[in-house]
Amino acid sequence: MYTLSSKLRLFSIILVVIGALGLTYGFLSAPKTIEDVKEMAAHDAHGGGHGDVKATSGDHANESHGTETHGKEDAHGGDAHYEHTLHQLQNKPWAALYVAAFFFFMIALGVLAFYAIQFASQAGWSPVLFRVMEAITAYLVPGGIILFVILALSGFHINHLFVWADPEVVAHDKLLQGKASWLNGGWFIFRAAFFLSGWMLYRHFAVKYSRKQDEDTAGNKWYKKSFKIAAGFLVFFIYTESMASWDWIMSFDPHWFSTLFGWYVFASLFVSGITTIALITIYLKSKGYMDFVNNSHIHDLAKFMFGVSIFWTYLWFSQFMLIWYSNIPEEVTYFITRIEDYKLPFFGMVVMNFVFPLLVLMNSDYKRINWFVVMAGVIILCGHYVDIFNMIMPATVGESWFIGVTEISAVLLFLGLFLFIVFKALTKAPLLAKGNPYIEESKHFHY
């Protein structure tokens, strides 16, 4: 049995407190009125020409806010630009919160999908890691509830995150009117509740059956049940994950659409989940709790990290290249705003998520060295945070983005919460799922 060390408990509580304080600061320091923005812009101008840049970029207003700006322009005249910047800056702490909430939730979801795949494919190597996976998916419930609350707040326009949720914007926007039958608050919230409850339901029963199988020494009744629900879940998951990615990420840019978006988000959450499994397994092994895990298991996880990183890149590039190549104005604005305003994060994440793991994890020997896998894993996780950042920020804060106190605090807040819940869940059951029919094979797994 794993016992939560007081150090780790304190560490995660400190993270949550620091994160909450920083995020509160982020919310408080966001400008309230247009006058605040003007004052900030004046300060920036003194600092050195930054105000000019903002003034020019105000003209090609971020696409998703475009109609809003034009609508206001008639009424307020010259204040339209400041109004636009005000909305971006007010969105900033919300978007930071949302990116971090989604990022940690997607790790739990990715692990859940990986767990189901291990059951459905009857993998012989992974059962020794099942308890780690079950513990990581424990974050699915609280993380999912937090995400749901944020989505509900945005879906009913408590904040400006989703432009389609603003009735005033929709009133002036033919395209959003056309999509209103899908993108409206009530239906949006209902879908979110449906997806989340479906995933949580699978998680609940999978863990329950896994515990029951531990006590069932005679047969494989609970294992077989788990196999069946895993197969059912995977079918449910691939539909709902795809739709969730339209709802929770693609609808930040409601004028834009991409057909492989669901797969792209899936690759991102899948590789983050696998990386987290590897990191937590290596941590527990280093503390002496998982002596039945050998370096062949780490090798297999590292192979998955390597392969899915390349899969992610394949999808990222396929989406980018098809849109870049055909250059259709209604599609390409998505990448134009990203390349103009987010050059470093947009291309930096390709280096972090592709070039780095490609070169580091290619060698078979390196995949067995713990610190190598940890280093690659940390870079991959940071890279996928930047990936989510790139998907959400351009549509919510536009050119006013910055990875500062607010963003880092939001990550720390959820990191603390994630660590606390996951390691708390690890104490709930023995670390070896001893009833699993493949456990002996897995213990002796050797590559």
Next chain:
Amino acid sequence: MASKVIHALYTDDDVLMDAVKQVRAEHYHIEEVYTPFPVHGLDKVMGLAPTRLAITAFMYGCVGLTVAITMMNYIMIEDWPQNIGGKPSFSYIENMPAFVPIMFELTVFFAAHLMVITFYMRSKLWPFKEAENPDVRTTDDHFLMEVDASHHDLDTMTSFLSNTGAVEIKVIDKQEDNH
């Protein structure tokens, strides 16, 4: 130079693995082992050095990538930078996404084919090569271990090998080394 070798035949891969371990523990020199299929772990117990084929493949891949980049940079950017459908041909990086499929394919092509050819050359395989098989049964259901017997007492070696589970033992006079 004439040399003596012993051919010990086995009918089971587990017995063969054990025999290899015992022979190596006695410090006899195993010239070669012929098996009808890959026996997992045989290279390890024989103490063979790991292959470096993967490293060559990586380098061949780098060559392929370089070839692709140099070729397209010369053709599309330097030699005749035409405007084809509005694609920017002012510099390589501007039009790079369009070149990536070719860069990828040439990397894979070079890595795969040159590695295969390296494998053929290193293992001396070609279409009209004379087969080196000492006993036709080793391609079907027998395993053959060839042990160097030049400086050993033949009787002790024979009895030792038959104790390791060999079903048949032959002493062979080799006229020339066929490696």
